[in-house]
Amino acid sequence: MMRRRDGERRVGNLDLGIVGNCQYSALIDRTAAVVWCCLPRFDASPVFAGLLDPERGGVFSVQPVRPFVPTQQYVRNTCVLSTKFEVDDGTSFEVVDFAPRFYQFDRYFRPPSLIRILRPICGMPRIAVRCEPTLDYGRQRMRPVTGSNHIAYLGSDQELRLTCDVGLTHILDASPFLLGQPR
Known part of the structure; x- marks a missing residue:
């Protein structure tokens, strides 16, 4: 939720895409940020709750460092969400x-x-990826621990894993990198 000048809270833009597999789902905004996701099940505490609290709710975003125009749509006849920048x-x-x-x-x-x-x-394109999962509706940050090609995010009773082929320091620091063709 966001605070208005008068202090009243309100929910932000609800123009969201959803992906899921009957085990969990994730809400993704038009800029490819995961703004709501409960893992490992629908009834679990959210690990990304930016929809309710953009500052403390946890984030998983992918954005260019320069100004951009996003478009979002589902791949025809699928539950696959495509966000183009x-x-x-x-x-x-x-x-x-x-x-x-x-x-x-x-x-x-x-x-x-x-x-x-x-x-x-x-x-x-020069982009930045930010992954900062939280627990207990943003009250607890998960601690990142690096492996050879992954980052494990550890919480009191939960672990998430982000596996990628980008330098892990780019993810940990949310520092920009050039997105090229896969090797």
């Missing part, structure tokens, strides 16, 4: 979000995983 320097990129759900061994699997694919469209 047209940056003022002529570069562009896409963030593709989905929650895997698949059938194997005569049953459905619904892992509590949010897949976020960052894909350059034109040029090499």
Whole structure:
């Protein structure tokens, strides 16, 4: 929620996309920020609650460092959300979000995983990724611990893992990097 000048709280823009797999769901705003997500289930405490408290609620955002125009839509006939960024320097990129759900061994699997694919469209945009999960509605920050290609976020009774092929210091510091083609 946001505070107005008169001190009254109000909810921000609710123009949101949703991805989920019947185990959990995530609300993603038009700038590809995860503003609400309870893991590992719907009834768990939110790890990203920026929808209620943008300062302390936890964040998982991907944004260019320069001014941009975002567009968001679902990939036709899917639950896959695509957010495209047209940056003022002529570069562009896409963030593709989905929650895997698949059938194997005569049953459905619904892992509590949010897949976020960052894909350059034109040029090499300079972007920053910020991942700061919280617990207990933003009252407790999760502690990041790095591995070889992942960051484990540890809380009192919960652990999240972010696996990526970007230098982990860029994620930990939310420092900008150039988004290029996959190696």
